[in-house]
Amino acid sequence: MDTSALRLRTATADDWPAIWPVWQRVVETGETIAWDPATDEPTARSLWMARPPAAVFVAERADRAGRTQVVGTAKLVPDQPGLGDHVANASFMVHPDAAGAGIGRRMGEHVLDEARRRGYRAMRFNAVVETNDRAIALWTSLGFAIVGTVPEAFRHPRHGLVGLHVMHRTL
């Protein structure tokens, strides 16, 4: 699908009101990310809009009325502090109404570029839900490999206890 009209950029604190509907819709499904599906807005803000070295990104495009709308968001952080801070970790959310349009891929590519630019040497995920086929296919196609799977580490609302993949790629 055409994602040429999609704009990827670093977010500021002012973007939070436009990020929150995406965050809420993704987290409330409880299928792709561990945060409590009932997380309230102030808590979500403190979880997502972290200070440097964390960085938050938004994917935005015009809606039918021509208004700019945030349809996805990503967060880039060091996976470990200090002696492990050369490996990044990232989280991604795409509004369900915009799923399947290539937004996740565009965000993934953008955040990999940003991670390289910021000096990270690799990227690691710790909690890729093993039933999230779309995410696993995306990250595999972007060069990630499954390092291992922590069994029964995620309480899926439909599938019960499922594993969390650790995934990794060098940059």
Add this chain to the structure above:
Amino acid sequence: MDTSALRLRTATADDWPAIWPVWQRVVETGETIAWDPATDEPTARSLWMARPPAAVFVAERADRAGRTQVVGTAKLVPDQPGLGDHVANASFMVHPDAAGAGIGRRMGEHVLDEARRRGYRAMRFNAVVETNDRAIALWTSLGFAIVGTVPEAFRHPRHGLVGLHVMHRTL
């Protein structure tokens, strides 16, 4: 070695001054845990003495003059929030001068018991330094398995870039 005189208990904020010398000595070696070896005391305190559901433990024993001395500390936290908070994560530190005395094993057993008591169903480590033979042997003997290894994820002061093991066991 005899660890019968060792006392394991949950720490309170008042224990920090006695924990800090252990924390500093372990972290400044840069061989077993990722925090910046030069971490200052207030930062260390905020990193270690976290609020519930995190719990901190101390291992203490009498020194030659009969004074109670903290020789080890551990921290127990949920590995993931929300839908992943049934899996614990833990960190352990033993003062180098007290190494080899079985303190790590006693602390490990204690924290596994505490994790069970608090309702966790498994324990996961994300950053076991692959050159830390003593820790790997200890955790393996306590029922942990290596799930996978993130390559070159830790800057070791003597060995250069080494991997970080993800380890796991059910409770």
